[in-house]
Each structure stands twice: as structure tokens, then as C-alpha cells.
Amino acid sequence: xxxxxLSGTQHTLRSGEYEAxxxxxxxxxxxLTHAGRELTLSFDADTVRPSFRGATLxxxxxxxxxxxxxxxxxxxxxxxxxxxxxxxxxxxxxxxDFAVVTASDDxxxxxxxxxxxxxxxxxxxxxxxxxxxxxxxxxxxxxxxxSGESAPFGTGPHPYLVAGPSALxxxxxxxxxxxxxxxxxxxxxxxALVDVAGSTRFxxxxxxxxxxxxxxxxxxxxxxxxARVTDPTxxxxxxxxxxxxSWVQVYTCDQxxxxxxxxxxxxxxxxxxxxxxxxxxxDNYDYDTGLQILAPGxxxxxxxxxxxx
Numbered sequence: 001x002x003x004x005x006l007s008g009t010q011h012t013l014r015s016g017e018y019e020a021x022x023x024x025x026x027x028x029x030x031x032l033t034h035a036g037r038e039l040t041l042s043f044d045a046d047t048v049r050p051s052f053r054g055a056t057l058x059x060x061x062x063x064x065x066x067x068x069x070x071x072x073x074x075x076x077x078x079x080x081x082x083x084x085x086x087x088x089x090x091x092x093x094x095x096x097d098f099a100v101v102t103a104s105d106d107x108x109x110x111x112x113x114x115x116x117x118x119x120x121x122x123x124x125x126x127x128x129x130x131x132x133x134x135x136x137x138x139x140x141x142x143x144x145x146x147s148g149e150s151a152p153f154g155t156g157p158h159p160y161l162v163a164g165p166s167a168l169x170x171x172x173x174x175x176x177x178x179x180x181x182x183x184x185x186x187x188x189x190x191x192a193l194v195d196v197a198g199s200t201r202f203x204x205x206x207x208x209x210x211x212x213x214x215x216x217x218x219x220x221x222x223x224x225x226x227a228r229v230t231d232p233t234x235x236x237x238x239x240x241x242x243x244x245x246s247w248v249q250v251y252t253c254d255q256x257x258x259x260x261x262x263x264x265x266x267x268x269x270x271x272x273x274x275x276x277x278x279x280x281x282x283d284n285y286d287y288d289t290g291l292q293i294l295a296p297g298x299x300x301x302x303x304x305x306x307x308x309x
Contacts, residue, residue, distance in 0.1 A: 005045040008097055015106040015132040018308075021045070026094040027110045027128045029054035029159055032137055034308035039237050041160035041267040050263070052158045055094040058126050058143060059114055061156035062218065062249055062277040064088040065189045067119070069280035071152055078119035085187045088119075090158065093126050106132045113146070122151035124294070136238075136307030143301075145294035153292045154275035155302055160253060160267030161239065164231025168252065168265040172230045174207035175250065178221035181277060188216065190278050193287045210268075216251045218277050220287075227270045228309060236309030244302050245272035246290045272304045 008024030021042075023030040028049055031042035043050055067078040067088035078088035098110035111127040114120065123146040131138045145151045163171045180202040182191040196203040201213050207228070225243060227250070230236030241248070251269035255261035279289035292300050 006048050007043070007045050009100075010045050011100070011103060011108045011110075011130075013106050013108060013130060013132040013137075016134055018132050018136065020130065020132050020137050022108055022110070022130050023049065023054075024098045024110060025049060026052075026055035026096065027098040027112070027126075028056070029130070029137070029139070029157070032159075032306060037164075037235060037308070038162050039306060039308055040162060052090050052094055053160060055090070055158050056126070056128055056139075056141060056155070057091045057158055057271075058093040058141065058155040059120060059122075059124055059152070060091045060154045060275065060280060061158075061271060061273040062090065062279075063188060064280045065187070065278045069152075070283070071280070072150070076119045076121075082188075087187065087189070091155075092117075092120060098126075098128070101127065116147070120151075122147040122149065124151060124153065126155075136305050138303060138305040140301065140303040142299055143294065144299045145296055148296050150296065151294050152280055153294045153300055154273065154279055154290070155300070156245065156249075156271050156273035157304060158269060158271050159239070159306060160269045161229050161237040161306070162267050163229040163237055164233050164235040166231045166233060168268060169209075169211055170232050171210050171268070172207050173204050173210050173228070173268065175204040175219060175227045175248070176223035177219035177248065178205070178223070179219065181218040181220070183217065183277070188277070190276070190285065193220070210252065214252055214254050216249075216254070218247050218249045218273070220247045220276070222246065222248065225272070229268050229270075230309060238307045238309050239270045239272070239304060240307070241272035241304035242302060244300075245274055245304065246288075247273040247276050249273060249277070272302075274300070274302050
């Protein structure tokens with residue numbers, strides 16, 4: 001009997017100087033390299049994936065505050081799982097075992113179905129394709145509502161970008177986003193959408209060094225749908241995404257215990273999202289959360305790419 005690694009079946013893609021490994025649990029980007037250089041935080045195949053590192057997030061990315069929301073006249077409760085915070089985190093697909101639909105040397109399509117359950121009583125098929133080419137690794141997610149009723153939906157990825165060998169504090173970051181979502185410091189629940197202008201913590205429209213900035217926030221008002229992080233040695237990583245991802249979460253990977261934690265500030269999470277944090281509670285906010293409502297049989301498509309700089 002063949003032993004399957006703890007992170008699931010492994011799918012290795014190669015194209016030119018790029019190599020990517022996708023783990024089937026959560027359709028997770030486990031490793032991405034260019035000319036042998038790590039572009040994302042990786043982990044061993046026979047390891048339970050650390051948190052949501054590299055996972056595909058659906059039917060919502062980010063958080064649902066208190067794990068509760070109202071939809072079509074009913075109230076639903078979701079499992080609470082947010083590092084001690086009272087929120088539902090990163091959807092229901094991240095621990096599903098995605099099956100192969102098609103595969104080749106530089107491309108794999110995986111699929112899994114979110115089945116109806118107490119907190120999300122809709123059946124949604126999530127099919128995702130990873131394609132490796134000269135311009136990097138592109139992931140496309142196609143979600144299909146296989147239920148007889150409309151369903152709320154959102155998606156996004158959760159990679160941690162690695163610019164190079166230097167410390168994250170020395171990396172230069174750029175993101176053309178004019179607004180940031182202010183959140184409560186304890187629960188990270190949305191408070192208000194504010195302009196980034198004049199903020200040394202949140203205005204990255206002109207490239208500058210991250211320094212000691214601690215960020216775990218969602219940005220919108222996006223001009224160019226691209227984020228870039230570069231190392232003082234000259235290497236870097238760029239992430240681009242299509243316009244349906246009108247939000248992007250940026251997280252500097254600050255960990256409890258600070259530098260005593262080996263994962264502390266070791267990668268920069270850049271998470272394009274089709275909707276805002278707590279979008280399932282869209283009626284509570286005075287801005288467009290981007291929540292999609294999938295009619296029966298309807299599909300939603302979103303795509304993003306990670307490239308070496």
C-alpha cells in the first residue's frame with residue numbers, strides 16, 4: 001500500500017526554471033521555486049499544512065465575524081477557528097482533499113465539492129487549475145453552485161511570498177491600493193474603510209522598505225492589480241490578479257512570541273480576494289464588500305499569478 005503524505009497527493013509541475021508542487025489537501029501551493037530560489041514559504045510534504053499556508057480559500061476568504069451571518073432571511077452559524085479570535089476563518093475548502101481532473105507536466109486541474117452543512121447549506125463545486133509557464137505560476141478558481149438556491153461566495157489564495165535571503169524588515173514592498181479596512185485590534189473585525197494617504201503603515205503606493213510595519217489588513221481602491229516585494233540583494237516576487245479580486249489582504253506574519261517564534265516575519269502573505277473580510281455580513285457595511293451571490297448553476301471565476309522578479 002502506497003503511503004499518502006500528510007499534506008495529500010503531490011503534483012509537481014515544471015516549466016523552464018520554475019518548479020511548483022501542489023498538495024491535494026486544500027489545493028495547496030506547497031512549494032514554488034525559480035532557478036532553485038524559494039518564492040514562497042514552503043513546508044514538507046509529509047506534514048500537516050501549517051495553518052492556511054498556500055491554501056485555496058472558498059466559499060469565503062478571510063473572516064466571518066463571530067461566525068454568524070444572515071442570508072435570504074435565515075441566520076447561519078459557522079465553526080469558530082481564528083487563533084483564539086471569535087471568527088470563522090478562510091472558508092470550508094482548505095481541508096478538503098481535491099481530486100485530479102486533468103494533469104500534465106506543467107498543468108494540473110483539481111476539484112472538490114463543498115457539501116451542504118449546517119452553517120453553509122449549499123453545494124458548491126470548486127475546480128482550480130495551476131499552470132506553470134515562462135511568466136510564473138497562474139492559478140484559476142472556477143466555482144459552480146450546484147444547489148437549487150442562490151449561495152453567497154468568495155475566494156482567494158493564501159501564499160506567503162519570500163523576496164530573498166534578507167530579513168523581511170529589509171524588503172521593499174509596493175501595492176497600488178488607496179484604501180485600507182480599519183479593524184479592531186483584538187478580533188480583527190471591520191470598523192471602517194479609510195484612505196491610506198499619509199499613513200506610514202498602510203500607504204505602499206510608492207515602493208518603500210517594510211521596516212517594522214506590522215500589517216494584517218485588507219486593502220481596496222486598487223489601481224494596478226499587482227503587489228511586488230524585493231530583497232536588498234535584487235531578487236523578488238511579484239503577484240498579479242484579475243479585477244474580480246477587488247480586495248487584497250496583506251499580512252507581515254507577526255507571530256506570538258516575536259522573534260522567538262521561528263515563523264515570525266519569515267514571509268509576506270499577499271492574498272487577493274473577491275470579497276472583503278466579513279463579506280457574508282455585507283448589509284452591515286456602507287461600502288461594497290464584493291460578495292458574490294451565485295444563482296443555481298452559476299459560476300464564478302478568479303485568477304492570480306506569482307512570478308519571480
